[in-house]
Amino acid sequence: MTDSQPLVKTLDFQLDIQSDNGGLLYDATLEARSAYNETIRLAKEGVDWNAIPDRVADEADLVKNTTQRVVVKALGAMENYHEYEDFGVPSHTKDGTYPIRANYEEGYNLSLTHDGDVAFRISAKPYKHVKGVLKGSDTHLDILKIALESDEWNIGTAEVLFHNDTAELHVNVTNTEQTVRDKQDSRTVVGVDVNEDNVALTALSEDGVEDTLVIDFPEIKFERHRYFTMRKRVQNAGKNSIHDTLEGREERFVCDRLHKVSRHLVEWSRQFEKPCIVFEDLKEMRDSIDYGTRMNRRLHHLPFRALQYYTSYKAPFESIPTGWINPEYTSQRCPMCEHTERANRNKKRFNCRDCGHQDHSDRSASVNIAVKGIEKHQDWNVPALNSLPTVRKVRRQASGAVDAPTVTHPTARGYQADGRMGVSD
Ligand SMILES: [Zn+2]
Numbered sequence: 001m002t003d004s005q006p007l008v009k010t011l012d013f014q015l016d017i018q019s020d021n022g023g024l025l026y027d028a029t030l031e032a033r034s035a036y037n038e039t040i041r042l043a044k045e046g047v048d049w050n051a052i053p054d055r056v057a058d059e060a061d062l063v064k065n066t067t068q069r070v071v072v073k074a075l076g077a078m079e080n081y082h083e084y085e086d087f088g089v090p091s092h093t094k095d096g097t098y099p100i101r102a103n104y105e106e107g108y109n110l111s112l113t114h115d116g117d118v119a120f121r122i123s124a125k126p127y128k129h130v131k132g133v134l135k136g137s138d139t140h141l142d143i144l145k146i147a148l149e150s151d152e153w154n155i156g157t158a159e160v161l162f163h164n165d166t167a168e169l170h171v172n173v174t175n176t177e178q179t180v181r182d183k184q185d186s187r188t189v190v191g192v193d194v195n196e197d198n199v200a201l202t203a204l205s206e207d208g209v210e211d212t213l214v215i216d217f218p219e220i221k222f223e224r225h226r227y228f229t230m231r232k233r234v235q236n237a238g239k240n241s242i243h244d245t246l247e248g249r250e251e252r253f254v255c256d257r258l259h260k261v262s263r264h265l266v267e268w269s270r271q272f273e274k275p276c277i278v279f280e281d282l283k284e285m286r287d288s289i290d291y292g293t294r295m296n297r298r299l300h301h302l303p304f305r306a307l308q309y310y311t312s313y314k315a316p317f318e319s320i321p322t323g324w325i326n327p328e329y330t331s332q333r334c335p336m337c338e339h340t341e342r343a344n345r346n347k348k349r350f351n352c353r354d355c356g357h358q359d360h361s362d363r364s365a366s367v368n369i370a371v372k373g374i375e376k377h378q379d380w381n382v383p384a385l386n387s388l389p390t391v392r393k394v395r396r397q398a399s400g401a402v403d404a405p406t407v408t409h410p411t412a413r414g415y416q417a418d419g420r421m422g423v424s425d
Contacts, residue, residue, distance in 0.1 A: 191370030278373030
C-alpha cells in the first residue's frame, strides 16, 4: 500500500470545432457505444474475456487504442456486477453516444496558439483529425496552459463526449509537486448525501459514528425555482436574450452557493482523523444501467454533480482523498439492523419497518454511504451501530442579492462549469 497518490484533476472544456468535419466526433461516440454494447453482449454470452478486446477492435471503426479503452470500461462494469450483488446488470441495448478516451499525443494533441487559445487536434477515426480551440472556465484554461508550458502539471488521458449536444473534452492532468493521501490509508470515512435543499454528512470511524452534520441550503432550491418561473415567462414572450441572461445569473448564484457549501464540507471533514470523503457515484451508473424515473430525476438535479465536483476538486488540496460508491439502496437500508425496504423511507423521515429505528432520512443515507465507503476502500471493519448521535443542522444564510458578474463565456454547460471562482474558493 502506498502512502500517497498524485493529485489528479479533470479539466472540462467545450470544443469550438473549426475544421468542417465535426460530425466525425459524434459518429465516433456512437461507434464507441456500439463497441461498449458489443463487449457487454459478448461477455453475457460467455465469450472468454481475453478474446473480447480483439474481436471488438476488429469490427469497430475507431482508433484501436480508443476501442481498447472502451472495452476495458465495459468489462469493468461487468466485473462490478459480478463482484457486488446489488449492482445491476449492465445494459447492452442502450443507444446514444459513449465517451471516447484518448492518450495525450496519440489520440489527441493540444498546443498554445498565438492568440493565447489552446488548440486541439483529436483523432476521431483512424487518420481523420478534428481541429479547433477549447472553450471553458478561466480556472481550467489557466491550469491547462500552465500544464502545456511547465513541468508543474502533466497532461494525461482525455475523454471526448457530448453534453446537451455540445462536444466536450475532459482532460486529466496530474500535479507533479503535490500528493494526496491514499484513500485506503484513512481512519474516518465521511459519507455525503446530496439533496436538492441540503447535504447530509456522517463521519464514521472504527469506533462508530463520530458526528453528523446537515447543511441546509433552501435558498438554492428557492432561487432555482424562482429563476425557472422567470425564464419560462420571458421565453413565452419570445425574449431569448433575457432568457439567456437569467440562465447565466442563476448559474452564477447556484455555483457561488455550492462552492461555499463544498468548502464548508471540506472544512468539517478536516477535524477527523485521516478523513476520506465518499460520494454516490451517479455517473457510472448512468453509463451502464437503465434506471427508473426517480433515479433519472435525481441524476439531472443540478446540485448533485456540482457539489460533488466542487468538493472533489477542493479536498485534494487539503490532502483529503475522495471515493465513490454504488448508490443503490443507500436511502432504503436501515443503518442499525441493515433491513432494506423502500417503505423504510418517507420523504425526510426514516422509520425502519423491522427494528423501528427512527431517524432523519438523509442522515441514514449518509451513514449508509460511509458504510459502503469503508467496505470498498478500507481494510478495517464497519463497526456495529447501536446508537447514533443527534443530527446537528446548520443553515447557509439566504441572501436576497444576486450578485452576478457579467458572463463572459456563454456556456452550454450548466452545473459542471466551474465558474471563475478559483481553487481556493
Ligand atoms: Zn432497522
